[in-house]
Amino acid sequence: MEAESLWIKLLKAKYDTTHKIWKGILSCKDVLAKGMCFAVGDGSNIDFWKDPWVPFLPGFRPTPKRERALDYNLVSNFIVKPDWIWNSEKLRSSFDEESVNHILKIQISPHHCHDRWVWAPTSKGEFSVKSAYLTDQQARFSSSSPCSKEDILPVREVLCRRFPIDDVSCPLCGTYLESTWHLFMESVLMDLLWFSRNKVLFDKSEIVPKDLLL
Secondary structure (H helix, E strand, O other): OOOOOHHHHHHHHHOOOOOHHHHHHHHOHHHHHHHEEEEOOOOOOOEOOOOOOOOOOHHHOOOEOOOOOOOOOEHHHHEEOOOOEEOHHHHHHHEOHHHHHHHOOOOOOOOOOOOEEEEOOOOOOOOOHHHHHHHHHHHHHOOOOOOOOOOOOOOHHHHOOOOOOOOOEOOOOOOOEOOHHHHHHHOHHHHHHHHHHHHHHHHOOOOOHHHHHO
16 A cells, blocks of 8 residues: 555544554554545546545456556546446446446446545445454455365356346345355345344344244
8 A cells, every 4th residue: 555545644634643543543554455445426536546446346446458548547537427427438448348347337426426435345335343354354265265266156246257147236235246255244144144143142042044034
């Protein structure tokens, strides 16, 4: 992460850099970098080369067709106004196909909202210590892990690479991409399983598995 990235500048402006809070922030900046991402408003404050803004891509950054060959660098240059839709032709001339497909999934608000930082690993974009911990541990589930198998589960993120499917969103929440990470770490089903597990373990409750689906 660049020391002077925008979110670091914002935090510097808010906190005294000699304060222990600032030192605590710096100690976990690598973890924060794994989850901090821009939510696109009007795109006027997002540098598409440097800033993380595509939540479905590794590092939240698109892959350009030509390295820094464009004479502009703001996401707003790819938004058609006053319709507030993506300029798909310009996107396809600038980024690779996978990047374009994921960018087109980003909904642009017609209300001229400002770009804002969100915590991408959670469905509401809100940061939590639990989510930060899970994000930091995600490497255990990556394809580089010796105990993992790449694309072994038929989640929609995997299926859409092989078959033409209309909807890649999670069938449980209907909002986010159904990936292995989302299924096991963020889905409603996992929340129910964790809740039930804790009820059995700590409250000695008896829960019938089928009751979770009712």
